[in-house]
Amino acid sequence: MASRSLAATLALAFGGITLVVFGAVGSMLYYALDRQIKKEDDLDTVLISRHVRRLADELDSTASVREHAERLTSQVLGHRELSLHVVDSAGEVLVDHNAETLGTASPLPASMPDVPDDARITEQSIVEWHAPAGRPMHGIASQLRLRDGSTVTAIVSRDMTDRWQLLDHYRERLYAFGLGGMLVALGLGWMLSREALRPVRDIAASAATITVEKLDTRIDVENVPTELSALTQSLNAMLDRLHRGFERISQYTADLAHDMRTPLGNLRGSAEVALARERTVEEYQAVLASNLEECERLSRMIESVLFLARAEHPQFVTQLRELDAVEELTRIAQYFEGVADDGGIRLSVKGDASVKLRADVELMRRAINNLLANALRYTPPGKEIALEAARAEDGTRIVVANEGAPIDPALLERIFDRFYRADPARKSEPSSVGSAGLGLAIVRTIMELHGGTARAESDAAGTRFILTFPEGTATR
Known part of the structure; x- marks a missing residue:
């Protein structure tokens, strides 16, 4: 299994977190801006429709509507995105400002209701649709009652193309800033992680210098961060235990060799003395009895050593x-x-x-x-x-x-x-x-x-x- 870089993992984590945060914040800002723009534009459309209705209340007939078309279109003058389209009950166009240019004169959406002349025009009356040219439109169709009792329909529309373009540009910038922020976070995260993990590398370098001949060496804990203090202390405690264990094993081996050398020396010495010259049967028997005692002593020693070795095994x-x-x-x-x-x-x-x-x-x-x-x-x-x-x-x-x-x-x-x-x-x-x-x-x-x-x-x-x-x- 391939090893994984902790610095790279932390850098990726920083980059991912940055991307998520940028994405969440950017989405909130984008949708907030979208709602705010639509709200302001829809409010302008509602206000214009109300002004047109009030002006129409002063007109006597459809002929007056044609005659005073400039007064009606003055509500949308100076705004290339706004249009006004007034038709009578027979569908004849009485007033048209910018509607033909924007392509909003016809056809209107079939589901677009007319606001009755006795109903209040509100933002809920706004209808969204797409003009034949593909332009996104917001508009209100409201009935206007003239003094002679006849009614006409006034359609106030706004082309939302510029708003969509603004939002698209804003969204592209959010993507760019989010991606750029993630890349910056990756780079900074990598550098910070490498620097933050420097004590770990120092600990590893110190541990690499410890050998069997240098078991008394310890890892310096003075400059170790608080988070690594427990690890360093545990490593030093482990080294202390290993040091004591090696010293005990070394002493144990030396003592065992020394204690075994004594009976073996006795065995060899008694045998050499017995073979130095001719001996009586009784003397040979005494040598053998002495050697047997030394053998028993060795046997007891070996048995004790084996018992201690077995007792230290975890499965004893x-x-x-x-x-x-x-x-x-x-x-x-x-x-x-x-x-x-x-x-x-x-x-x-x-x-x-x-x-x-x-x-x-x-x-x-x-x-x-x-x-x-x-x-x-x-x-x-x-x-x-x-x-x-x-x-x-x-x-x-x-x-x-x-x-x-x-x-x-x-x-x-x-x-x-x-x-x-x-x-x-x-x-x-x-x-x-x-x-x-x-x-x-x-x-x-x-x-x-x-x-x-x-x-x-x-x-x-x-x-x-x-x-x-x-x-x-x-x-x-």
């Missing part, structure tokens, strides 16, 4: 159903009870048994498992980890609290980032207790899938991870 589906929060926490605590006993850590479950929520059971269990596993790693022996379910104003809360060293408040948000660890020394922890740095990131992703939140609090009393399921997914 959660199967929500109603769950007993305390019952689920109890089941999870029982699963970790053996590990906790080995570490000398106590597990407790608290909460109102009536608290229920709607969640994807597998995802919820995975989130709490990750929090509990994290708490077990950092809880000193002899301390307690508490799991609690409770109702709150903003929904249903699941809290996993453990005693131990507090986390720096500045790091409480960063610990949810992928591959982030608050203590760099833990990056070299054995796979049996170590983490790929994705556990808390998975927790937050799972909560986002539920429309909830995951946050952490830490002080001298310990650390608390709080999962909040909003009212939309919580029931009582």
Whole structure:
């Protein structure tokens, strides 16, 4: 599909609007002028007919009409477009002025009525017709009663050719001015549109300079018109999101490569050491067991990465159903009870048994498992980890609290980032207790899938991870 020029579209719109406006105004003026001219000419014709009737009232007979023809024709003298034609009841011409010249003496229109001598002559008495020569005519045929009781018919006519020519000339000028105005509007509209759209071209030019290497570049909003301010701000906000996304992907890739390099290096190092000289069967078995642990660590890391990738897909589906929060926490605590006993850590479950929520059971269990596993790693022996379910104003809360060293408040948000660890020394922890740095990131992703939140609090009393399921997914 061919692209359309916005400037050309606006110019055409301006031209079309100008043509419509000129046409409407010109038509109104044309018809107003036409009515005004006809009204004035018809009024003159009526007045002349009335004067002729008054003069005829003073005449005794048809002979007097011939005798005083000059008095009657004086009403139309000096006007080449006016004519007077008087005939008696037998059709004999008594007075003729200009009628033969204009061709209005005969034939008259058959539908032209005579105004009776006792009727008032008005503009409604005007009749329109065309003379044999094609001239447009307006006229009145009125009966005149003489003193001897006889009647004659006086026809006062006006040739409207000059008026039609005037209107035709006026109409042609309106057409010319309308067309000229449209062309001028097209030109001015094109120039104004091009100038008005200059900020759009500037925005496009600025956007064209933004590449992967220059994602920190932003579009200047200082000189942008108000109408484009929202668009510019939206584009800059989009660039901010893209920049953060690229930075996160870059950091994510670097962290993933770094974390995968550690187990791979361990695998390679143990294999090289084992092959450096002859070993006993027990030593080879120890190497294989160590390599198996590293493989499991890689497997868990890859599984976590794949889960995060799937969770970010728009078509990721959660199967929500109603769950007993305390019952689920109890089941999870029982699963970790053996590990906790080995570490000398106590597990407790608290909460109102009536608290229920709607969640994807597998995802919820995975989130709490990750929090509990994290708490077990950092809880000193002899301390307690508490799991609690409770109702709150903003929904249903699941809290996993453990005693131990507090986390720096500045790091409480960063610990949810992928591959982030608050203590760099833990990056070299054995796979049996170590983490790929994705556990808390998975927790937050799972909560986002539920429309909830995951946050952490830490002080001298310990650390608390709080999962909040909003009212939309919580029931009582």
